[in-house]
Amino acid sequence: MKSMADIDECETDPGICGPEAVCENTVGSYTCTCYVGYSVSPEGSMASATNPCQGPSFSSSAQALQMSMLNSIQQDIMNSTNISLPLEAVSNILEMTVNMSANVVSNSGEGGGSAEVGSVLLKISEKLVSTFVPHTQTPFNKTMKTPVLEADIQTIGPERPSNLTAVHLLAVKENIVSINLSAVADKSNGSAALMFMSLTGLDTFLSAQYFKSENATQMYSDVVSATLLWTNNTGLPEPVNFTLHHKVGPSENGLVTCVYWEESGDVKHWSTEGCMAIVSDGNSTICTCTHLSTFAVILQTEKAVQKEDPLLEWVNLVCMCVGLTFLGLAVLTFLFCTWNPKVNNTARLHLSLTLFLAYLLFLVGLNRTNNALVCSAIAGLLHFLFLSSFVWMFLETLQLFLLVRGLTKVQAIQKEGLKKRYLLLIGYGTPLVVVGVSARVLPSGYGSGDKCWLNTEKGFIWSFLGPVCVILCVNCVLFCVILWTLQPTLTSMKSGISQAKDTRLIVFKILAQSIILGCAWILGFFQSSTLLQYLFVIVNSQQGTFIFIVHCLFNKEVREEYVKWLACLCRVERPNESPQPSVSTYSARDCVVTD
Template sequence: MNCCAFILLLDIDECMSTAGICGSNSNCTNTIGAYRCTCLKGFNATNPAIPPGNSNKCIDINECLDNPCGDHGSCNNKQGSFECECHEGYQVVPDARPMCQDIDECFNSTICGLDSVCTNTPGAHTCACQLGYTPTQTDAEPSETNVCIDVDECVEEATICGPDANCTNSIGSYLCTCFPGYGLNNPGVIASVSNPCTDIDECSEQLGICGKQTVCTNVPGTFYCSCTDGFFPSTGIIWTLGVSFCQSKLWIAIDRSVYNITTFSGQTKERAFLGNMDQQLKDNAGIVLPGPTVENSFSASMEVSGVGPRARSIKVSSTGDGDTGSVILALSDRLVSAMVLPGQNQTKTTVKSSTVDLSLETIGPGNKNGERSILSAKGNTMQINLESLAKNNNDSAAAGFMTLNGMENLLSHQYFKTENRTEMYSDVITAILPLMNNTNLTEPVNFTIHHKKLVPESGLVTCVYWKDKTQETATGAGSDKGGDETEMHWSVEGCWVAYTDENHTVCSCSHLSTFALILQIGEPPPESSFLDWLNRMCVFVGLFFFALAILTFLLCSWNPKINNTARLHLCLSLALSHLLLLWNDRYVEDELACTVMAGLLHFLVVASFMWMLLEALQLHLLVRRLSKVQVIQRDGLPRPLLYLIGYGVPFVIVGISALVYSDGYGATEAEVCWLSRTRSFNWALTGPVITVLALNCILFCATLWSLRPTLANMKSDVSQSKDTRLIVFKILAQFVILGCTWILGLYQSNLFFQVLFIILNSQQGTFLFIVHCLLNKEVREEYMKWLTCSFNKPREGGSVVSIHKKQRRVKSGTI
């Protein structure tokens, strides 16, 4: 039996059997039949080329040499390791290189508080409020304790929306809206200084927005509707868009109660209309009115008062109507004040029409040029120191200066109490300080007022102002009761003449009001009514001879060759006009009758001068034929042509005048029914009369020139001398008959010319009768037949007249 020997080999764990076999800072790892040494983490063999052991010990690795922490931290080496100390705002991230990494403070954090924006930065962070917010403490960044709050941009930056816009604050933002009447050029962008709100011109964009017969006035932010001249809004001064319309013929509208005016006991509708205008302005304090509306209001107030260019007839007596005048002055103050826009700075406004001439000037803070303001109205001027007034009125001041056409009729010169004879010698001017609390003047105001005519040597020009104590306690608009004469009058208090010459006067006044120049004539006028008595007596005599001439032309048997048509109708026209002129002051109160009488007188006077012109023309044609040997069948122009010219031309003139300005006929300032001076309507008569007089003078001179051969050939015996005197008398008589003596109307400065004018022009009928009737042999024979009751006997007469017989007729009185 064979025996086997088994040998069991066991591995020796050198790591266990031999302590420290690998040395310090190392790890020993047993392997089959051997072992392996490795350095601990953070250590490395002294000789990295060979394994570590007792002879090649593990030593510490200095990791900091590789800067593992980076630039934002400090590295501290330790045995077998290292430690990073990161800077503020950084943290150690073991797996990151470098290990000091930025801390994102903003991530999932409310570090900056609400309504803020957190922005991470290397090692730190910043906090800012969202747009439209600001920190509670503006000198520190927002945080959880210094939270962001809303910014009121509208307060912080007042001009953020630009001009003419409203700024509305909202949470974190703001809203810009343009003022009413303004719009954006670029509507897609919010209003700002670069995209401002601009005015909308409603008058151009919406044609006809105000309606017919209106004036649309565009102003920044809005527009105004007014009526054209001669019209007035149906709702009064205040225009209501879509309701108001322009009303013509104001007196008819008032009479038909279009304006819904309440009248008090004893009050006229016209006066109530003024009161309504005044009340509208009181009830709408602060309203702004455009120039055309103010112009319409002045025109309407003067029209209903019976004065001014648009009045149908002058209804105010020569004593005036101070009560109505004071109401209009109070109304004027409110109307001018309504023209002043709040915040206006250095503006000048004018309103000019046939009724009003107004200048308005305003100044604001910063206007300091040291010069006086000069305002003008209808050639008159006012110098006023607005800067001194502004000092006591928040550095702002305004002044208005105006005249109203016809105000001199209301505020008559007879309100000036003096023993002397007085006359209104200028326009009535009014100075106004609108919307000013302190109106005390620091220095006098100078008014340069132009005279209406040259001052006579015996005249004294006086500066006066309108003093109305009743306006201190009441406007007077609610009653027709006139103020007491002692309470309402022209006064000289506080006004004096600084300089005067023949054309103008400078008045200095220590207060502002309504002013005028009144001429005082030292010698009162004579009480005698001699001229009026003489005129009536002469007219009666003239009418008597007109009647005789008319009867003679109608009833006498005239030679068929003699054409008396022009003479007959000249007598008829002159007689009727003279007769009506005696009664044209009796129907002043009856408006219709006065208008008809004025129109009829216009027609008759123009017709009289046309027949004078035709008579002059026929006389000239007759005299020219004396130098020619011919057979004359009938003297003068054909009868139809005479009628057409004699009555047709006056009819056309009167018709056109009535169409142009029908209100020109009626009662005048002299309280007679005649043609008004308003709008120079009296030239509807003066123009034709001057034309006819000029033509008559030319024809008269031409007629005398044609008679030269006849007058030169006359012999100087007794018989021929008598004929010469007769012809000279007839020539002078024709000068009167043809109206040439009306030229004397230009020379009425003394009593002699006044008497001569009355006598010659009232006796045209007398001269007509003498020349064409009494000095006519055939007519005298007819008179003799009538007186001897034998006028029915047949009369013989030839039909052909030679040149010699025609010359004898000239001498015997046919022409």
């Protein structure tokens, strides 16, 4: 089977690369690349949380002075509460900050965007434009145009005409925002003000490289910013629509994505949360968002996808069919063979049954992505079946632990451990709860674009990997306790005693089974080479074969049952033959298998 356990380290640990670096997931690993203008020491090493990317190392005092001036301008403007500047002064300050920012980035030697510099520019421009907004009781409209900035401002107060339109339209550089400003004012003591602006060249600093995607990305529109003034309550009573004009021509194969600029501590990046594209044509895209911020449209185009290995596909199919055949034989053996009364096969039977159903569904349903609902159902069922198989493996180890505990008390080996109804409740109830909670928390986590399995976004894959890791760790602890407890007990027994022999054999079989099932899945975490991919496919698909060999062929009683079955099959009368006297050593009841 194909690898399903590849971890997206970038999703599960957003800070794995440290600040000012972008993380890109690869099969079995990941890479960290510093943002433009940043570097890691020593040269050639990869950035990490313990070895983060360092800020621009200015080779001259002029560069250091320019960055220092940018930070000083930002602090002075942000700390000024009643600042009032003429339009010409605002224009000059903005031009100066844009030029200094461009020099800082270009002189860093790498070119391109800079999240830190872009954020400073954004805060300076928003603060400067907000100084032109008077706090009045009547509607106020104002537009600003400078060589580097264009802004549109609209305000309304309690004294507004009854026929005032509810939806307000603001426009800058062919980009339009549509907002119900009256509804916002009703939630803010009757007054509201919206500032809609676009700073020329901001998209070169806050570039598309800060949008995490497996696809190739490019900035498809200007970067615009919409901000509510006069209020601390920035929640919107209804979504806001942005019509963002495309900077380049239409793309037939591209995916248009509406994003907003998110700053969380040292982490700055483009995010899609709360925004989505509803209409897109060759000239513009309409985005609807549940909040206000800095927005843009990013175009995603698919990277060259590595072709599937046809030999690996063929090996996967053959191995899966072989594994399913032996799993089916194991299920039939556990169901119909006559077992020693002291052997409890409940966990073993349901382990084989869940694995059989899981691999069968995986084989026929993994690629049925044409119907999203069916694909989600298949992914959810696979999640349940594979989790259930691990729970049954844990229950078998628990049964062994209870058996060994009884053995230390010199008790006879009977059908040890939990009763069957409790085993069924735990074996199927636990994975059902996990799947139910996972589906409730993130319904979109089931099914992805290329296969019907768990989505790796937002760490959803850990709803499967988390319980699996816990079960494997608990099993390891239980086996250590079992071996530690069992050693003095079996040593004190005579090796010829049947109870000691049976216990040693049971421990060996369950330990071998757990190692086979656990190691097969652990291989799924390491898929960086072709050899490991083939090894994972072969070992993981043959779990049923190992179970059949260990628990059926290695069992003397089962082998005797197989001999009886074969003898019965050989004695079946042909249609044209007359009955012959029974001279066989087997009686008729030998062909009737008891449960």
